Amino acid sequence: MRGGKAVLDEIRRFVARRGLLEPGDRVVVALSGGPDSLALTLALHHLRTEWGLDLHLFHLHHGLRGEEADRDAAFVREVADRLGLPCTVIRRDVRSEARSLRAGVEAAGRLVRYRALADLAGQLGARRVAVGHTRDDQAETVLMALLRGAGRRGLGGMPPARPLGFGAGPEVTLVRPLLAVGREDTLALCRAAGLEPRRDLTNEDPRFLRSRIRTELLPLLRDRYSPAVVFRLAALAEVMRDEEGFLRRAAAEAAARHGVTYDPRESRLPVPALTDEHPALARRIVRLAGESAGMSLTARHVEAVLDLARSPGGGEVHLGRGLVAEKVGDVVRVRRRERVGRAVTAEGGQPVPLPVPGSVAWASAGLTLSATREDPDAEPAAGPWAVDLDPDRLPGPLAVRTRRPGDRIFPVGMDGSKKLQDLFVDLKVPRPDRDRVPVVVAGDQVVWVVGYRADRRFLAAPGRPRLALRARPG
Incomplete structure (x- = not known):
């Protein structure tokens, strides 16, 4: 096992080589209290002065483990006090959220966690959200992809950096500074700081594929076949990501050559x-x-x-x-191919029904809005012109109209609710354009301000049926 200084040096080199952080960055750090997230916190705190980082700790109290979860939250607050860092602890009933979303507890927990991280990053104006995934996590991810028959993109595992998503703006990046180090290294950092991390036994729950890979398959491969299997799988992921990026660029160039x-x-x-x-x-x-x-x-x-x-x-x-x-x-x-429904040109200020499946032409904005049902495992929506809603959470039939006085939305990536007027001001939408923006409603509730924000209350969760709304030119 390496000493704490060697581990810190490895993390510093990886962060610099991959451009994960820049001097002066405001960073939200996800701290569960386990060894990996604690080591992440200690490493970034060590780099704080050198890089001028503005760190803010985040902890989700998920309500799944009773008093143990209370002790996790208390431990996180103690670490924040010891390091002199601000800390936000948010409590959510993830089990209840899973029932509401009709999703598994693991999927619901991930959704709640990342939405909360996106909201906090928006409130703080943070450009980076750091999570504690390690080289061992990367190896587990590659094995999961291999077992599911993934291609080069899936075998690329977790990238060191990617857009956070979950309603955060495109400038907010999720970073993984610990991908160059393993779990033994994170324990070394914690011990060097004199801290005993918390242990979450749900990470060893055999009901979850990742847990079985972590506790059964990887130890078997390491002990019986190759002690270096984790290093080799992590190295494979890096090669696959690089090759996938190269091939995608080459394909785009070939496509351009052929018109x-x-x-x-x-x-x-x-x-x-x-x-x-x-x-x-x-x-x-x-x-x-x-x-x-x-x-x-x-x-x-x-x-x-x-x-x-x-x-x-x-x-x-x-x-x-x-x-x-x-x-x-x-x-x-x-x-x-449109299966049912026909395009209807929206005129005047009256709501125009949006059939499912079907489409509505919104002439003043030069857009056509469509609605289709998607499978639960379909590729999720991305970008301002697409949103996936949960059809069972909608309070009424869909329609498209312009804004009305008093319209409110609970915008993704923002805290609480906002009047549409205030949302347009915050997003710097030119005043002449505000009455041309199509607003999708379900009953009397705004669900999507097209091109700007969706209402987070109605978004589809992983594993749930999806009502796919899309906007395209025409």
């Missing part, structure tokens, strides 16, 4: 782009067409599109959720 056009309404793939290029690039050209339409295509569907491109004559392949690939002449078109 491929990507559009949410209809992507056009000239046949030579799919038949003349290396299969690794051709597959990614097809995947990019799916992503443009808001879908993550399965390997089976990608191969079906390539077979269609190679086949003589025309034809059509159904890709699921209303998406089809159609070969017409020398072009494969990937487009979404």
Whole structure:
């Protein structure tokens, strides 16, 4: 086991090499009280003076472990006092939230945790949210992906940095400064500081796949096959991420050479782009067409599109959720087929019903809004022009209209509720544009201010049915 100074030096080098933090950053640090998050807190506190970091600790009291959870929260407050750092402890009944969302406790806990982190980062104006995932966590993630049959992107595991999401702005980044060190290293840091971290036995619960991999599979592989298995799996993840990034760029360049056009309404793939290029690039050209339409295509569907491109004559392949690939002449078109409902042009200030499935044309903003039902395991929405809602939580049928006096929303990434007027002011929406912004309502409740914010009360949780709302030009 390395000493505390060696571990700190390794973390410092990794943070600098990956550009995870910049001098003067305000950072929200997720501290559960366990060894990994405690080591993260100690490491960033050590770097605080050198890098001019402004640290704020965060702890979620999830209400799952009774008095043990109370002691976790008390321990976090003691650490914050000892280090002289501000600390926010938020209490949530995750079990009740799981029942409300009809999701597992683990999924609900993750959703509640990251939403709370996004809200706090927004309140504090923090650009970074740091979590304590280690090299061992990375190895577990790669094994989970391997067992599920993932490709290169899945085998890339957890990136050192990514947009936080969960309603936080695009400038808020989730960072993982401990990916270069292991669990033994985090324990060394805690002991060097004279602190005994808390232990959460739910991390060893065999009902969860990750727990079984952590307590059964990885020890078996380490003891019986390779003592360096964790290092090798983490190194594999880094190679896979780098190669996936390179191949995606190469595919984008190949697509440009062949005149491929990507559009949410209809992507056009000239046949030579799919038949003349290396299969690794051709597959990614097809995947990019799916992503443009808001879908993550399965390997089976990608191969079906390539077979269609190679086949003589025309034809059509159904890709699921209303998406089809159609070969017409020398072009494969990937487009979404409207299954039910027709576009309705919205005029005046009256609400226009939004059928499910179906669409509404919003002429004043140059947009078409669509609503479709999605599978629980579908790729989640991303960006300001897409939102996934839980149909069982909506208080009424969907409609589209302009804002009205007194309209309120509980905006994702912000605290409490806001009047739409105040939301537009906060987001610096030009005054002439405010009466053209489409507002999606369910009954008398605002659920989405299109292009700006959704109401966090109605968002779909992992594993729940999804009502996918999308906005596209046209």
